Amino acid sequence: MEETKNVGQAGEFEVLEEALLPPVNEFKRFIRVFFRRKVVIIGFALVVLVIFVAIFADLISPYDPYEQDLHNVMAAPNGAHLLGTDALGRDLLSRIMYGTRIALIVGVLTVLISAVIGVAIGLVAGFAQSKVQTVIMRLTDALIAIPSLILQLLLANLLKSFIGGMGSVVVALGLTMFPGYIRMVNAQVLTLKQNDYVLAGRAMGDKKRRIVLRHILPNAVSPLIVMMTMMMGASIMAEAGLSFLGLGIAPPAAAWGQMCREGYQYLMTRPLLSIAPGFAIMILVFSYNMVGDGLRDALDPRLRGSLD
Amino acid sequence: MISYIIRRLLYAVLIVILVSVTVFTLIRLLPGDPIEILVSQDIMQDAARDPEYYARLRSEYGLDKPIPIQFINWFFKMLRGDFGKSIIRKFDILGEMKSRIVVTLSLGIVSFIISNVVGILLGILSAIRRGKIVDTVVTVIANIGVTAPTFWIAILLIYFIGFKLKLLPLYGYTLPWKDFGTSVRQSIMPVFVMALGPISMTCRQARSSILEVLNQDHVRTAWSKGLTERKVIFRHVLKNGLMPVVTLQGTMIAMIFGGSAIVETIFVIPGMGKMMVDGMLSQDYPVVQVVTLMLTFVVVLANLLVDLMYGWIDPRIQYE
Numbered sequence: 001m002e003e004t005k006n007v008g009q010a011g012e013f014e015v016l017e018e019a020l021l022p023p024v025n026e027f028k029r030f031i032r033v034f035f036r037r038k039v040v041i042i043g044f045a046l047v048v049l050v051i052f053v054a055i056f057a058d059l060i061s062p063y064d065p066y067e068q069d070l071h072n073v074m075a076a077p078n079g080a081h082l083l084g085t086d087a088l089g090r091d092l093l094s095r096i097m098y099g100t101r102i103a104l105i106v107g108v109l110t111v112l113i114s115a116v117i118g119v120a121i122g123l124v125a126g127f128a129q130s131k132v133q134t135v136i137m138r139l140t141d142a143l144i145a146i147p148s149l150i151l152q153l154l155l156a157n158l159l160k161s162f163i164g165g166m167g168s169v170v171v172a173l174g175l176t177m178f179p180g181y182i183r184m185v186n187a188q189v190l191t192l193k194q195n196d197y198v199l200a201g202r203a204m205g206d207k208k209r210r211i212v213l214r215h216i217l218p219n220a221v222s223p224l225i226v227m228m229t230m231m232m233g234a235s236i237m238a239e240a241g242l243s244f245l246g247l248g249i250a251p252p253a254a255a256w257g258q259m260c261r262e263g264y265q266y267l268m269t270r271p272l273l274s275i276a277p278g279f280a281i282m283i284l285v286f287s288y289n290m291v292g293d294g295l296r297d298a299l300d301p302r303l304r305g306s307l308d
Numbered sequence: 309m310i311s312y313i314i315r316r317l318l319y320a321v322l323i324v325i326l327v328s329v330t331v332f333t334l335i336r337l338l339p340g341d342p343i344e345i346l347v348s349q350d351i352m353q354d355a356a357r358d359p360e361y362y363a364r365l366r367s368e369y370g371l372d373k374p375i376p377i378q379f380i381n382w383f384f385k386m387l388r389g390d391f392g393k394s395i396i397r398k399f400d401i402l403g404e405m406k407s408r409i410v411v412t413l414s415l416g417i418v419s420f421i422i423s424n425v426v427g428i429l430l431g432i433l434s435a436i437r438r439g440k441i442v443d444t445v446v447t448v449i450a451n452i453g454v455t456a457p458t459f460w461i462a463i464l465l466i467y468f469i470g471f472k473l474k475l476l477p478l479y480g481y482t483l484p485w486k487d488f489g490t491s492v493r494q495s496i497m498p499v500f501v502m503a504l505g506p507i508s509m510t511c512r513q514a515r516s517s518i519l520e521v522l523n524q525d526h527v528r529t530a531w532s533k534g535l536t537e538r539k540v541i542f543r544h545v546l547k548n549g550l551m552p553v554v555t556l557q558g559t560m561i562a563m564i565f566g567g568s569a570i571v572e573t574i575f576v577i578p579g580m581g582k583m584m585v586d587g588m589l590s591q592d593y594p595v596v597q598v599v600t601l602m603l604t605f606v607v608v609l610a611n612l613l614v615d616l617m618y619g620w621i622d623p624r625i626q627y628e
Contacts, residue, residue, distance in 0.1 A: 142323045145558055145611045147566025150584070150600050154334050157588050161338075237457050241570055244459045245585050257457075264463060264574075271467050278460030286455040 034298040043290025050284055054100040063091035065098040065254045074270055086259075086273055087266060096280050098254040103236050103284055106170055106249075110235035111228050113174025118181020119224065123212060125182065126189025137186060143179040151176045152238060153247055166255075169248045173235050184227055188220040222299035226292050233288035240281050256281045312619050320612045327604045332379050335593050386598070396592040405580070405602060411481055412572070412579035413606070416564050419499045420610075423506035423560060428553060430507070431514025435549075436541060438519065446511065453508025458567055462501045462574045469497065481577040498575045502567055506560040513556050518549035554618050561610040565603055 035041055053060065062082070069089035077084045083092035125136040155172035163171060192198065192215070201211050242248030243257030244264075251258055256277040263273025366372045373381070385392070391401040434446040470478040477494050484491040521527060522545060530544045568581030576582075580603055587595035 138319070142319075142326065145323065145562055145608060146327060146604055147562040147607055149566035149569055150603055151330075153569065153584070153588055154331065154596070154600060158334055158338050233455065237455075240457050241459065244457075245570060245573060247585070247588055257459075260459060260463065267463065267467055268471055274463050275460070275467070278457060278463060282452075282456045282460060285457075286451065289451070289455055 030298045034294045039290050040294030043287040046283060046287035047291055050100050053097050054104050057097050061094040061097040063094040065095040066252055083272055083276055095254040095259060096277055099256045102255045106239045107232035107236045109170045110173040111231050114178040115181055115228055118178035119185050122182040122185025125186045140179045140182045148176045156242055156247055166249055169239055169242060173238050184223060189216055192216050192219050226296045229288055229292035229295055233285035237285055316612055316615050320608050323608050324605055328601050331600050335597050336375055391598050392594045394592050394595050396590050401595060401598050408578055408580050408583055412568050415498060419502035419564050423503040423510055427507040427510025428514050431511040435515045435518035450508040450511045453504045458501050459570050459574055465497045479576040498571050502564055502571050506563055510553060514553050517552045518545055521545050521549040551622060557614045558611040562607050565607050
């Protein structure tokens with residue numbers, strides 16, 4: 001008796017019919033949407049390639065990036081040195097390959113530092129009293145209005161004597177690139193707070209901490225991931241700019257911006273020395289941006305559950 | 309409107325004070341005693357070893373007082389027009405800056421105007437011709453503009469256009485009222501480099517917000533009234549579609565003037581940005597202090613103007 005009744009209802013109501021459909025596999029859908037655009041596929045492939053080169057740089061790079069060959073300086077591209085050598089006889093291709101390590105590490109660490117700071121402040125602002133929130137958001141506006149390059153130059157210069165090498169640049173970038181996250185997280189919190197499940201949680205006596213960790217944060221993760229991906233590219237560009245000015249990562253490190261700076265002196269005779277590392281920067285930044293675009297499409301909650 | 313203007317003004321003053329405190333403290337935290345640097349520059353090394361000489365210099369520069377007092381002294385001296393002297397090269401900072409700020413401002417303002425005009429036009433074009441070849445080309449250019457480092461674009465231009473094709477001078481700067489032709493020829497590459505990023509971002513923002521407006525009811529009504537495309541776009545789409553573009557311009561100004569450090573260094577332009585980088589490389593703290601503050605001041609002022617314009621364009625803002 002019961003069974004026949006159910007079947008009858010399933011035929012009558014659309015809602016039940018939909019429930020009988022096989023469930024949409026979220027992961028498969030994510031993959032399909034993510035790889036829908038060709039540029040995203042290219043960007044993703046390039047990021048994978050760069051990571052691969054960074055991991056296996058010791059094995060695949062033809063020369064030691066720091067080994068000077070003073071009999072063979074400023075060589076034009078040839079069979080032994082595919083991109084030629086620099087003013088100290090170091091193989092350009094090998095240096096660019098090792099440069100992937102610095103670029104990736106700078107990107108990841110900078111984004112982690114700035115995201116942690118930004119998300120924390122953004123959450124506090126979102127849940128604080130309206131006056132506190134206004135103050136925080138106004139200060140954030142102010143921070144965004146200040147040219148970040150100026151603060152980065154100052155900070156990197158200051159930190160250089162405390163933390164050597166890459167550290168000073170990473171911290172300087174991390175400490176200046178967080179305001180964007182505050183805005184994003186604050187906006188997310190304000191929207192998410194309106195949802196019924198937050199109200200339900202509050203009605204059941206949830207503590208603020210539980211609401212933040214259980215309801216707000218998981219729902220704000222998608223835009224956060226997208227923003228972090230985009231900021232990887234931005235921080236690599238900022239690092240390159242600092243290094244190019246001679247105020248970032250110091251020689252002899254094989255950082256792309258630093259290589260551009262050194263190579264720029266010989267632009268008229270060996271243009272590849274500065275153009276090739278710059279091209280590498282652009283490729284990596286482009287790839288991160290494309291992956292970010294793809295993630296944005298794939299993580300968009302409005303598309304979730306759709307068969308596409 | 310008046311209360312809006314006053315609020316914005318107070319806000320701008322607050323930012324300037326905040327930034328000057330930050331810059332001042334950061335520089336005081338820097339290792340290396342400016343007096344040591346000053347003395348090491350001194351020719352009379354014997355006199356320099358005398359501790360009394362140190363103490364005299366220290367009080368001469370006001371460095372013997374606690375930092376908050378130093379800050380207040382420095383701040384009020386600046387308000388009176390006394391910007392101090394360079395430690396390394398001894399020039400008067402105010403005099404040096406007067407000539408340099410003109411250079412940076414003229415390049416920056418031209419870049420800003422160009423980036424707005426070109427960026428908005430390209431954005432409109434690719435939005436109303438969505439999916440067509442124009443749209444694809446514009447999107448590719450905008451992507452390059454966002455992802456390529458400014459110094460790299462500059463290097464490419466200098467090498468190919470300046471050196472290989474010999475179309476434009478490689479570097480340098482001449483004020484427009486000294487020799488207009490040379491000035492324009494020398495400015496083309498730096499202005500292009502400075503404007504490329506802002507053009508791309510403005511264009512992307514214009515495109516996406518116009519596309520959003522194109523789907524709205526009032527635009528459909530305008531079409532169905534039988535208005536021409538020109539009228540629909542100019543009268544009904546742009547007014548709403550360009551609002552987010554105006555908000556973006558504050559960030560663009562910061563980008564242009566912050567980026568002047570890189571562009572002026574690479575094109576050897578005697579502006580504020582180059583002064584700042586040179587000051588940092590030679591640890592000339594008084595110079596760095598003033599120049600960073602002035603550059604921020606310019607940006608804050610420009611932002612204030614954008615905010616006021618925004619309030620004037622969008623009547624909703626005044627009642628916020």
